[in-house]
Amino acid sequence: MGSPHTVGIVGLGVISGQYLETLRTVADVRITAVADLDQARARAVADTIDGCRALTTDELVAADDVETVLNLTIPAAHAEVALAAIAHGTAVFGEKPLAATFAEARAMTDAAAAASVPLGGAPDTVLGTGVQTARAAIDGGAVGRPVSAAATWVSGGHESWHPNPDFYYRAGGGPLLDMGPYYLTSLVHLLGPVVAVSGAASRSRDHRVIGDGPRAGESVPVEVDTHLAGILHHDSGALSTVTMSFDGGTTAAAPIEVHGTGGTLLVPDPNRFDGDVRRRTSDGWETLPPSAGYVGAGRGIGLVDFVRGERRAGADLAMHVLEIMTLLQTSAESGMRETLTTTVERPTPVPLTEPRDWRG
Known part of the structure; x- marks a missing residue:
């Protein structure tokens, strides 16, 4: 190129x-x-x-x-x-x-x-210091053998702030397809590919009211489920539980927790590039210093990585995550565990890279 x-x-x-x-x-x-x-x-x-x-x-x-x-x-x-x-x-x-x-x-x-x-x-947020430091810690044995993880995102819906929220409530939208990619892509980076899923979903109302901007007060039809809970069965044997919702206010739960035979890791918001990674062992909590990832990155770093030939945010990973989400929805409708047809290798880790180096 x-x-x-x-x-x-x-x-x-x-x-x-x-x-x-x-x-x-x-x-x-x-x-x-x-x-x-x-x-x-x-x-x-x-x-x-x-x-x-x-x-x-x-x-x-x-x-x-x-x-x-x-x-x-x-x-x-x-x-x-x-x-x-x-x-x-x-x-x-x-x-x-x-x-x-x-x-x-x-x-x-x-x-x-x-x-x-x-x-x-996208998402390329997973290439920042937050998720990459957590991955380096897990790969280095910080929690022993990973056994399970929990990913949680809850809000009241984007109509409270977005001037044109319609597409969030149409096919291709909803909390799972909107916010799920950040969390599920992170879980694949942290724990590896998924082989099967089980899901349940609900919809609290059929319309949403825009709260801000020139269309404030206008009603938007809801065509997708707005709350989903799921279980991911990773190829490694680990199990992840996922909650994505437009039907709450907020949550005090950690964005992502990873539990292992030797401790627990708290992973920062995967919709951001940075944040503290915290590890819990028998001696208590400690904050891990950034040890991997693009420092000071913003949206677009995945494109930079892509055009330079690294392609950590490649279509194979995005495709795998989309199938996870699609089959969670299918499982929610069928009540059955669903098996994936895709898999993916974990992208190569991002070494700790300062802004002067990734900006060129």
């Missing part, structure tokens, strides 16, 4: 600002084009980046000066944009989940493989 590596961004919603903040600081990445359904917004963003053009999506995925498409559209559009880029031989790195459905994701990975086009996807 070229240097600087050229990137075109499709979708300039709320999350794009965080990606831009990171990518603008990386020496060997250059943003050459942006596209959005709102052409005025695309032009406004392009005007803030030297050498960047505002294009339509069709123009951007076919552009000669775009080596990788950063796909930040809503989940329902992930597959359409990715397949269009792949058809032009352009690499794709997308926001989570990889696609709105497992079938769409499979079409993406098959097309990418057939065209020998690199494909990857």
Whole structure:
């Protein structure tokens, strides 16, 4: 791939600002084009980046000066944009989940493989010092043999703060597909791939009311389950329990706990890149110093890692996590344990890497 590596961004919603903040600081990445359904917004963003053009999506995925498409559209559009880029031989790195459905994701990975086009996807928060330090501790025997883990995320729903929360309550949304990728990707990094799942789900109401912004007071239909509890059976023999909910206020539970034969590890919020990793043994609690991961990273570090050939946030991992989520939903409907068809090798660990080194 070229240097600087050229990137075109499709979708300039709320999350794009965080990606831009990171990518603008990386020496060997250059943003050459942006596209959005709102052409005025695309032009406004392009005007803030030297050498960047505002294009339509069709123009951007076919552009000669775009080596990788950063796909930040809503989940329902992930597959359409990715397949269009792949058809032009352009690499794709997308926001989570990889696609709105497992079938769409499979079409993406098959097309990418057939065209020998690199494909990857978020979350990249797992590459920060929080999850990577926890992984290094577990791999180093800090809790003995890992036996189980618990992952918990609870909120009242994104309609309280997001001005356009509709897609969170449509196919491809819900707490599991929205927040689950952070937690499940972390669990795969920490404990390895999953072989089977069991799930249960519920929906507390059929509509949500937007609480902020120009649409405040507007009712949004709910088409997906808004609370899910699940059990993950890891290939290693460890069991993880997962709770993802839009039907609570908050929780005092640790984001992720890992229990082993020699102690317990508290893992910080996997929706962040940093945070304290705490270890409990018979002698009490201790905070572990950062020992692995990209220091000071933000959203976009996964793309940087991807275009440099590391690809720790590759499509195989994103596909495995999407199947975990899909089968948790299937199990919730069937009442049966479901077996995965995919597996993945744990990505290589990230050594402790200071900002001056990953920014280039």
